[in-house]
Amino acid sequence: MREKLRLDQGQIDRGRKAAARIAADVNRELEKKTTVAVERTVLRLLGIDGVDTEGVPLPNVVVDHLLEQGRLSAGAASWVVNAALHENITPQQVAERVAAGSLSLTEIPQVEWASLLREGERLAAQGLERIAANRREREEQIRRLGEGRKPYLYVIVATGDIYEDIIQGKSAARQGADIVAVIRSTGQSLIDYVPYGATREGFGGTYATQENFRLMRQGLDEVGEEVGRYIRLCNYCSGLCMPEIAAMGAMERLDVMLNDALYGILFRDINMQRTLIDQAFSRLINGYAGIMINTGEDNYLTTADAVEAAHTVLASQFINEQFALLAGLPPEQMGLGHAFEINPELEDGFLLELAQAQLSRQIFPEAPLKYMPPTKHMTGNIFKGHVQDAMFNLVSILTGQGVQLLGMMTEAMHTPHIHDRKLAIENAQYIFNNARHLGEEIQFVSGGRVEARAREVLDRAVGMLEEVERIGLFTALERGMLADVKRSPTGGKGLSGVLEKDENYYNPLEAELKRRVGLDPREEGSVHGRGLPTR
Amino acid sequence: MAVDFQRVKPYGDTLGDGAVQLSFSLPVPCGEEARQAARQLAAQMGLEEPQVYHMDDLGEGYTFFIVYGTCTHTVDFTSIRVPKVDDGGRMNYEAINRFIRERIGRKLVVIGACTGTDAHTVGIDAIMNMKGYDGEYGLERYPEIEAYNLGSQVPNEEMLAEAIERDADALLVSQVVTQKGVHIDNLTRLVELTEAEGLRNRLILVCGGPRINHEMALELGFDAGFGPGSLAPDVASFLVRELERRMSNDTSKAPD
Numbered sequence: 034m035r036e037k038l039r040l041d042q043g044q045i046d047r048g049r050k051a052a053a054r055i056a057a058d059v060n061r062e063l064e065k066k067t068t069v070a071v072e073r074t075v076l077r078l079l080g081i082d083g084v085d086t087e088g089v090p091l092p093n094v095v096v097d098h099l100l101e102q103g104r105l106s107a108g109a110a111s112w113v114v115n116a117a118l119h120e121n122i123t124p125q126q127v128a129e130r131v132a133a134g135s136l137s138l139t140e141i142p143q144v145e146w147a148s149l150l151r152e153g154e155r156l157a158a159q160g161l162e163r164i165a166a167n168r169r170e171r172e173e174q175i176r177r178l179g180e181g182r183k184p185y186l187y188v189i190v191a192t193g194d195i196y197e198d199i200i201q202g203k204s205a206a207r208q209g210a211d212i213v214a215v216i217r218s219t220g221q222s223l224i225d226y227v228p229y230g231a232t233r234e235g236f237g238g239t240y241a242t243q244e245n246f247r248l249m250r251q252g253l254d255e256v257g258e259e260v261g262r263y264i265r266l267c268n269y270c271s272g273l274c275m276p277e278i279a280a281m282g283a284m285e286r287l288d289v290m291l292n293d294a295l296y297g298i299l300f301r302d303i304n305m306q307r308t309l310i311d312q313a314f315s316r317l318i319n320g321y322a323g324i325m326i327n328t329g330e331d332n333y334l335t336t337a338d339a340v341e342a343a344h345t346v347l348a349s350q351f352i353n354e355q356f357a358l359l360a361g362l363p364p365e366q367m368g369l370g371h372a373f374e375i376n377p378e379l380e381d382g383f384l385l386e387l388a389q390a391q392l393s394r395q396i397f398p399e400a401p402l403k404y405m406p407p408t409k410h411m412t413g414n415i416f417k418g419h420v421q422d423a424m425f426n427l428v429s430i431l432t433g434q435g436v437q438l439l440g441m442m443t444e445a446m447h448t449p450h451i452h453d454r455k456l457a458i459e460n461a462q463y464i465f466n467n468a469r470h471l472g473e474e475i476q477f478v479s480g481g482r483v484e485a486r487a488r489e490v491l492d493r494a495v496g497m498l499e500e501v502e503r504i505g506l507f508t509a510l511e512r513g514m515l516a517d518v519k520r521s522p523t524g525g526k527g528l529s530g531v532l533e534k535d536e537n538y539y540n541p542l543e544a545e546l547k548r549r550v551g552l553d554p555r556e557e558g559s560v561h562g563r564g565l566p567t568r
Numbered sequence: 569m570a571v572d573f574q575r576v577k578p579y580g581d582t583l584g585d586g587a588v589q590l591s592f593s594l595p596v597p598c599g600e601e602a603r604q605a606a607r608q609l610a611a612q613m614g615l616e617e618p619q620v621y622h623m624d625d626l627g628e629g630y631t632f633f634i635v636y637g638t639c640t641h642t643v644d645f646t647s648i649r650v651p652k653v654d655d656g657g658r659m660n661y662e663a664i665n666r667f668i669r670e671r672i673g674r675k676l677v678v679i680g681a682c683t684g685t686d687a688h689t690v691g692i693d694a695i696m697n698m699k700g701y702d703g704e705y706g707l708e709r710y711p712e713i714e715a716y717n718l719g720s721q722v723p724n725e726e727m728l729a730e731a732i733e734r735d736a737d738a739l740l741v742s743q744v745v746t747q748k749g750v751h752i753d754n755l756t757r758l759v760e761l762t763e764a765e766g767l768r769n770r771l772i773l774v775c776g777g778p779r780i781n782h783e784m785a786l787e788l789g790f791d792a793g794f795g796p797g798s799l800a801p802d803v804a805s806f807l808v809r810e811l812e813r814r815m816s817n818d819t820s821k822a823p824d
Contacts, residue, residue, distance in 0.1 A: 193748070200628055203627065203628050204626050204627045204628040204630060206627075207626075207627030207628065208626065208627060218685075219685045219686060219687055219745050220685035220687065220721060222687070223721055236685055236745060236748065236750050237745045300687075300689075300720075301687065301720070301721075302719060302720075335689075335690050335693075337699070338699070409690065412796075413778075413796065445778060445796075446778070450593070451593050451626055451630055451632075452591065452592075452593045452624075452626060452632040455624065455626055455632055517697070517698075517699075
């Protein structure tokens with residue numbers, strides 16, 4: 034099939050190459066480091082869960098214990114697996130004893146290194162088997178029940194109470210939603226632990242906890258059986274606990290995760306090293322779990338002008354794509370983001386939206402693009418808002434987007450009410466059905482407005498990427514080249530949780546995951562026989 | 569036909585017809601009983617002849633309604649008084665800068681933030697960022713204003729510390745998330761802190777957000793509140809006039 038827009042393939046290749054170098058440079062730099070969140074994630078995947086008597090999650094207790102003794106840089110797994118072998122107990126029991134104060138991990142005699150490696154590998158495989166089983170279960174349910182057609186209808190629930198969320202989510206599924214996302218409580222991204230258990234109190238959303246994941250999954254499975262369609266569950270793999278959320282989502286069979294390489298840096302002022310290290314491990318897990326990630330390029334347009342800053346969205350998509358590939362996450366799982374945010378008063382604004390959506394479609398042909406609805410120019414005039422959402426839906430079906438985050442007429446007013454969602458779904462279903470194959474009938478005028486706009490955005494994105502490549506991503510972030518926000522490599526939240534790895538750093542999960550997704554694991558052999566750090 | 573401003577009713581196409589549209593959901597299963605329930609509820613709201621024009625099953629035992637009716641209530645428009653921000657007339661970008669140069673004689677220091685747990689910077693960014701919003705530059709662009717946007721999730725204590733360090737004239741607080749009244753506690757807390765530090769009279773406190781209005785801001789102890797649609801010149805016009813007013817009462821902040 035002929036492409037709808039004639040784009041310069043040479044320019045696309047240049048953009049991709051620049052983004053690949055940007056990502057590779059960052060990766061090379063950060064491979065030498067780990068974070069407290071990565072180490073807690075390793076512990077979770079080794080089977081450690083639960084909280085101590087003060088409600089502190091056990092993965093935090095163990096990691097803090099090692100941090101206090103200055104021994105975390107060897108990798109939490111090396112100490113925990115050593116203790117488990119020496120005491121002949123499970124990692125969970127190790128964590129419980131650390132919490133009770135009856136075990137000091139660094140004072141236990143070290144077992145033979147080879148047997149530690151064997152045990153680490155066994156425990157890692159065991160942890161990952163649960164995730165693999167979830168992936169098989171998802172595939173099996175989709176085979177048996179079927180699923181919605183793309184663009185998937187994606188809606189949000191955000192009551193703060195997981196039990197209320199379940200009602201709203203099930204209702205949305207009955208109305209036709211394909212993906213239900215549970216918005217997190219405001220502020221969760223900046224807390225350095227994951228709350229525990231079912232929660233009924235949140236602000237602007239519901240805490241992401243493993244138990245909440247499980248409850249919502251169960252609810253959506255139930256309604257999926259009844260409506261005869263697999264209903265996907267989405268949450269937010271971002272903030273200071275990004276990789277832990279990835280692991281918990283993988284263990285509870287979430288299907289979609291918001292997961293952006295740069296979002297936390299730019300919009301939550303999380304330290305850039307911290308976020309980039311965390312995102313790499315998160316994406317490794319998401320990739321293996323068959324979880325689709327959604328990136329957050331729409332945020333670039335929340336304050337910047339959508340016409341002027343369109344190229345920053347494309348540039349970020351290129352960068353997110355490359356970071357995802359480096360983490361072994363395949364294109365079919367890359368829900369690269371963009372948004373319908375052009376001022377509705379602008380003449381021919383719809384043409385520009387169309388150009389951007391089609392441009393993304395052609396540049397990332399295998400990615401299930403995630404398309405975000407109008408938010409900035411929603412006004413409280415719900416009637417006009419409903420029409421704006423209709424225009425957004427029309428662009429989506431015309432350009433073959435993958436995930437349609439449904440616009441709510443009450444955007445900018447309140448978190449969606451039960452019927453807001455119903456009306457939004459009706460709107461999308463009507464337009465998707467009524468214009469299902471319109472895209473196949475359309476070829477844009479050669480050199481016309483839409484094509485010229487797409488080329489302009491591509492050229493500007495490539496220019497920006499090559500500039501970032503030249504100075505490096507860290508410097509680009511320092512200069513405020515992305516989203517007009519200036520961030521320094523040693524500023525922001527969470528830097529104290531970034532550590533240089535010891536030369537004999539041990540992370541059996543990372544090695545096993547890389548092996549399973551077909552990435553070269555780091556030279557694990559080089560640490561064989563070296564043993565734990567001398568003490 | 570003259571409108572009776574002491575007894576104003578909703579208007580559809582005939583004066584006094586009371587035409588009202590509303591939509592809502594009830595936690596009852598869809599059916600004729602549900603329709604009747606919606607009608608009864610509308611009647612209790614003061615709507616005569618309520619008509620359910622649309623009813624839809626939302627699943628899980630919930631039903632959606634679109635209802636029309638004629639309102640029996642009236643309001644006395646002549647007795648309504650609404651406090652408004654006294655900005656002495658909105659000035660534009662040039663006029664504001666000129667006002668500061670000529671009548672204040674030094675730069676204005678303004679600190680803005682989304683405080684508490686609020687992570688939504690869209691409001692404060694629209695007022696403060698260089699580019700501004702909707703064709704109006706933000707405060708950062710004003711040559712006569714030193715503007716510091718602290719971003720999101722800033723604790724009240726941190727904002728106040730920043731205010732002391734920079735000897736600020738005004739604090740702008742944006743609150744977008746208002747679920748369960750979280751913004752009220754947070755805004756009140758800032759006022760209490762400034763009072764505890766003995767700074768309340770030295771600072772102009774302004775809040776803004778989609779569910780903020782001037783009346784509420786005054787009740788909470790702020791000097792002004794700006795609702796949706798407010799732009800940088802609205803806020804700046806108020807700030808410069810308020811500062812000038814305070815300077816004429818107190819000479820401690822006047823230029824040397």
